Amino acid sequence: MSNAAANIDSKKPTTKQELITVNIKLLIEQLEAGHSEALTNYLTAMSRFHNYSFGNVLEIARQMPTATRVAGFWTWKNLGRSVNAGAKGIRILAPIVGVRRKKDEEAQKDITKQNERVLVGFRNTYVFDISQTNGVDLPELREVSGDPGENIDRLAAFLEAQGIQIVYNPKIAPALGMSYSGRIAILPGQTKAEEFSTLVHEAAHEMMHKTERRTATTKTVRETEAEAVAFVVGKAIGLVTGSASADYINLYHGNASLLAESLEVVQQTANVILAALEPPVEDRATEPQTTEADAQLAEAA
Structure with a gap:
């Protein structure tokens, strides 16, 4: 069991910020562990x-x-x-x-x-x-799995409110998603979990890398930050990510020390997206005592 997992068992995260912190630590552990077998085969x-x-x-x-x-x-x-x-x-x-x-x-x-x-x-x-x-089949990077539920619609509504358009375009293949400053293109045909993770990744680019930060960062930094946000948000809503995000970051030659330097902006961005995924107040008033957030925290534990 990883140290991060042990920490979750001994002390369950009780706030959204604690959940973000725990999941970032988990991603750092995966990166420090080095290339997974899936990534090695893929790169070969x-x-x-x-x-x-x-x-x-x-x-x-x-x-x-x-x-x-x-x-x-x-x-x-x-x-x-x-x-x-x-x-x-x-x-x-x-x-x-x-x-x-x-x-x-x-x-x-x-x-x-x-x-x-x-x-x-x-x-x-x-x-x-x-x-x-x-x-023979070619090796593939591990996929994200699970059910994002209504979170895709909530994220789409949040992005629309920010003036960011979402389109589905098969021509961007083999890319799963693309960010164009005010417009996000998503490759159709992905599973719901993959689509959600891709959308979070591209949303993170829109939020973090379409300002002056773009000229102050490298592509490796930008991809590491965006995928770290996708990992944190995905884990927070209960998706099974495995080593997919660590594989992706390693693919761009990112590493744990680089991620550590970006922790503040990753935490801030993940926090904004997770806040946007919370159910409206009127919906929460009719929910049972065990809320979706509680279920997510229990799932992470």
């Missing part, structure tokens, strides 16, 4: 995929709008999958890199840099989407 698989230029991304989207993961014929082979017979490849441009020798006088100045790699042109090559292949 993803490291074998090429990084595609903006132009090639547009080409892939034009030829196969539904594509989510693409790789070359032999890359799929190395991943234990085979391209289906008769599958039509997606044409992209691959760079042709040559070597240019420096002049003798230049080479003498720095013998370690006698030659330099230069782009000499492009050639056609073909990749295939995962839907065009068959074989």
